Amino acid sequence: MKTAKSNAKAAASDTPKTRIAIAHGDGIGPEIMAATLSILEAAGAQLEYDEVKIGQDVYLKGMESGIAPGSWDILRRDKVFLKAPITTPQGGGYKSLNVTVRSTLGLYANVRPCRAYTPFVESHFPNMDLVVIRENEEDLYAGIEHQQTGEVVQSLKLISRPGSERVIRYAFEYARAYGRKKVTCMTKDNIMKLADGLFHRVFNEVAAEYPDIESNHFIIDIGAAMLADRPEMFDVIVTLNLYGDIISDITAQVAGSVGLGGSANIGDGFAMFEAIHGSAPDIAGKDMANPSGLLHGACLMLVHVGQPKVAETVMNALLKTLEDGIHTGDIYSEQHTKQKVGTKAFAKEVIERLGQAPAQLNAVQMGDNIQPIEVKIRPSKAIPKRLLGVDVFLDWTGERRDPRELGGILESLTGDQLMLRMITNRGLKVYPDGFPDTFCTDHWRCRFVARQSLHGMHRSNMAAPDVIYYDIIALLQRLMSAGLNFIKVENLYEIDGKKAYSAGQGE
Ligand code: NAD
DSSP states (O other): OOOHHHHHHHHHHTSOOEEEEEEOOSTTHHHHHHHHHHHHHHTTOOEEEEEOOBSHHHHHTTOTTSBOHHHHHHHHHHOEEEEOOOOOOSSTTOOOHHHHHHHHTTEEEEEEEEEOOTTTSOOSOTTOEEEEEEEOSSBGGGOOEEEOSSSOEEEOOBOOHHHHHHHHHHHHHHHHHTTOOEEEEEEOTTTOTTHHHHHHHHHHHHHTTOTTSEEEEEEHHHHHHHHHHOGGGOSEEEEOHHHHHHHHHHHHHHHTOTTSOEEEEEESSOEEEEESSOOOGGGTTTTOOOTHHHHHHHHHHHHHTTOHHHHHHHHHHHHHHHHTTEEOGGGOOTTTOSEEOOHHHHHHHHHHTTTOOOSSSOOOOOOSOOOOOOOOOOOOOOOOEEEEEEEEEEEOOTTTOOHHHHHHHHHTTOTTTEEEEEEEETTEEEETTOOTTOOOOSEEEEEEEETTHHHHTTSTTSOOOOOOHHHHHHHHHHHHHTTOEEEEEEEEEEETTEEOSOOOBTO
């Protein structure tokens, strides 16, 4: 009788081999990569490998991003990368390799499926089966940070419409391709009305194009709480980079173990696959690590390179192994473990079960021909934009950090075209009409708008007058001549007919 294993092998033997780049990584990386590759080979995966050097050794040779320049050529050529975890050396100056690879190769979507394996791996949520899709290139991860005054630093959160649209469309296409029913968006747009508001707005626009998929939105704080308490209510979640980073760890943890999860980083024509955990130096070289996370990542890769039946065979053998109580130490439990094994023995047990399906856990079923998800975003259009004013940020303390003193100085420097509308400190309005008790730092945002607007802005039927760049440059010259230290200037625009800046608390 033909088994699923022999069917998969027969089908695979007709499949041309795909060249992929692999990195063995640091810590437990080489052990779990060896285990993973042995299982893939036994399952008949049609792959050839090019090894790239990344990680600790490369960092310590002085390459601050942890990847040797020659490795980029291999990655660009093979376009598929299976990566074991690496160790980022302690101390300053080292850039995150993951962030570098994701942004250099345009890997805009991070996809983390997460399901429970109860009762074989303990979790409070036996019916949990969800996928977190995290925007992977933008947000605070751009690492654009500045110290602006002695007391204040800033980290810029940049969110773009195309970046948001790409990952959100990917989430809906993913839901369709994998038979998922609902996509949930999570943002904090009650506070970040522009940045998170854009992501939520684009989500609503895209959701309207997928009437077959249910959609909803959670504020991230309650969304994260619900994930920790009732993860069964979620199906596909799409969110911004930082929130996605946090909630994907919450989901992995509540599912049972970070040792089990794999992830895909998807771009246009390039993809990287990995385990979600790190290099676990505490158990490195001891044949203790669970290879399931990387194996899971490798199965996502097999689907991506058009070998879904091999992925199905491997995943079902993995599930059967877990179900048979063959467990590594991280998922050991007295109740459910029949045999506690090391990395090598676990791989051997999975190989022995290739062709078998789990009896209790839901078996994985893949279509023969899962097409890679392609996302097309709307072309950008020219959007009308008008300059309405400027926020000038000052490093100032004066005698007593008194906003009324600063307000008085600035009122005398506004010139004929501009007027001072307000001063805020850490976002809170302190002039005019501030509270004397408000604590003030040395960092002041001073908002100037066109002088006529004093009347016009209060009458909704009158448009706010334009400011010209020269007005701003002349203002800065006056501030400089008065000995004021400006640290940053943000122009205030009306874009597409709407005021495109935050009002500031208390305005
Ligand atoms: P970690 O994920 O390596 O380890 C956390 C805990 O989980 C440890 O107790 C570890 O023993 C255990 N663990 C992790 N994977 C396991 C597995 N497969 N089997 C059994 N137990 C496992 O996180 P960490 O300790 O915070 O980080 C260690 C190193 O990994 C750091 O240098 C960090 O920068 C790096 N890291 C790399 C990646 C990556 O390459 N994608 C991701 C996260 C962390």
